[in-house]
Amino acid sequence: MQINTRATIRPTLAVILMDNDHTSIADVKLPGNQGKEVRLRGWIYRTRGSNRMLFIVLRDSTDIIQCVGSRDDLGEVVFDTARALNIESSISVHGKLNQDSRAPGGYELHLSAVEPVSPAERFPITKDQSEEFLRDNRHLWLRSRKMNAVLKVRSTVTGAIHDFFRSRGYYEFTPPILTPNAAEGGSTLFEVKYYDRKIYMTQTWQLYAEAAIFSLERIYDVSPTFRAEKSKTSRHLSEFWMAEMEAAWMGYREAIEVANQEIKFIIARVLERNRSELEILEADASRLEPLLSREWPVITYTEALEILKEKKMEVTWGKDLRTIEEEALMENFDTPVTVIQYPKEAMAFYKPVEENANAPGPVAKCFDMLAPEGYGEIIGGSERDTDISSISKALEKEGEKVENYDWYLDLRRYGSVQHSGYGVGVERLIAWICKLENIKDAIPFPRTLTRVTP
RNA sequence: GCCGCAGUAGCUUAGUUGGCUAGAGCGUACGGCUGUUAACCGUAAGGUCGCCGGUUCGAAUCCGCCCUGCGGCGCCA
Secondary structure (H helix, E strand, O other), rough: OOOOOOOOOOOHHHHHHOOOOOOOOHHHOOOOOOOOOEEEEEEEEEEEOOHHHOEEEEEEOOOOOEEEHHHHHOOOHHHHHHOOOOOOOOOEEEEEOOOEEOOOOOOOEEEEEEEEEEEEEEOOOOOOHHHHHHHHHHHHHHHHHHHHHHHHHHHHHHHHHHHHHOOOOOEEEEOOOOOOOOOHHHHHHHHHEOOOOEEEEEEOOOOHHHHHHHEEEEEEEEEEOOOOOOOOOOOOOOOEEEEEEEEEEOOHHHHHHHHHHHHHHHHHHHHOOOHHHHOOOOOOHOOHHHHHHHHOOEEEEEHHHHHHHHOOOOOOOOOOHHHHHHHHOOOOOOOOOEEOOOOOOHOOOOOOOOOOOOOOOOOEEEEEEEOOOOEEEEEEEEEOOHHHHHHHHHHHHHOOOOHHHHHHHHHHHHHOOOOEEEEEEEHHHHHOOOOOOOOOOOOOOOOOOOOOOO
């Protein structure tokens, strides 16, 4: 019998459809399949039942469906075998699809056959688990509806980043992961034994990106980043992914425009492809929909301080904004906000001074994008200083050896041009979109100050 | 680096003016139930109360040290 399927963007589904015998659960639930005989395969998500009736909630990568069997329909042996199967046993089933209001999701399969593929031992994850226990068992928790949904959104997000930049003429450029020295303050780098000497895990692609724009002009990447900051918060990871861009002939104002378009593009793509995942995650899509048609504010650091002053939070001009201040600031907004022109003093060596600013002191051509709902900084970016003497001065002030940056300064010696770039914290973006309480759930296997397993 | 919270069965936990054999739910095993919604009913197994030391007639409970984890700050994406 012919089963209705649909052309789909989900790659997992395409693989499943290559099998002539089995149908995916998502496809079987499409309209017009009621009353048809189908074969499904997957893993047992829940079981319930009595001596005569058996309920198996089956899951595959696409969805879940309730399967019902009776002792009469299945026969003594099959019924008792099926009844004894543990959660997460892999099985293949055959049956007739019906709509039934009693079934979760409205559909259920009336079983005529249940074939165990590989029975599972007792699954360690049951009702009532702590976040900590689930992270200890992340290799198994990946099967949960929550992690399944997050991972699908994550795939959409990174895919959207590639599509966004490639469709605008950017090249993907991959930086080295192992680097000889720091880009911003050496204390936060992981050391690696490299033959007979020490090198470091990268914490940004930026210096290498600045070299590459003189060849490719506009580039982007999505790659891992390592920070040995001893941060123990729900917003920090030791290993995380950054989606960065770097563009020649571009000022920071234009980079902000690109950043706004990029985030809107990603959100639009998630809304287009991951409605049901957002529902599973209880991350209301109506939080995100209105953002697409609105203009996202850009304010200066100095203006931010004025807003904070109205909230009776006095910040001395020149100090970087702290988490509490960012949170207080964002109470005034329900879209992402970009804060520009932070004090030059508080900024990294490569951020140039903005001469045309109306501010009490020197400010940099830089910006941070803050997400609403308390998710904090998701983007940091700036124009890059092209003046060798001011870079050298700033490096010395940070306690860096200028000679370590010799090749970086070379980039200013051979046909330097104005250029800018920024980096998106991929997990922070995903955490916001999926409304996650902890960034550790935005990545499959989180690495933190205390966790390296599984 | 600083501050706070926590550690009792496989999991989630109750248990302080210190006091009988440390309770419960889930899960597991066995039995029962024709439609369940992380079902329900019955029976059973399962605990060095994080470690070490101290106070006491008596410590899961009070004190000290340590270990482990979580979160907040700082720093950042």
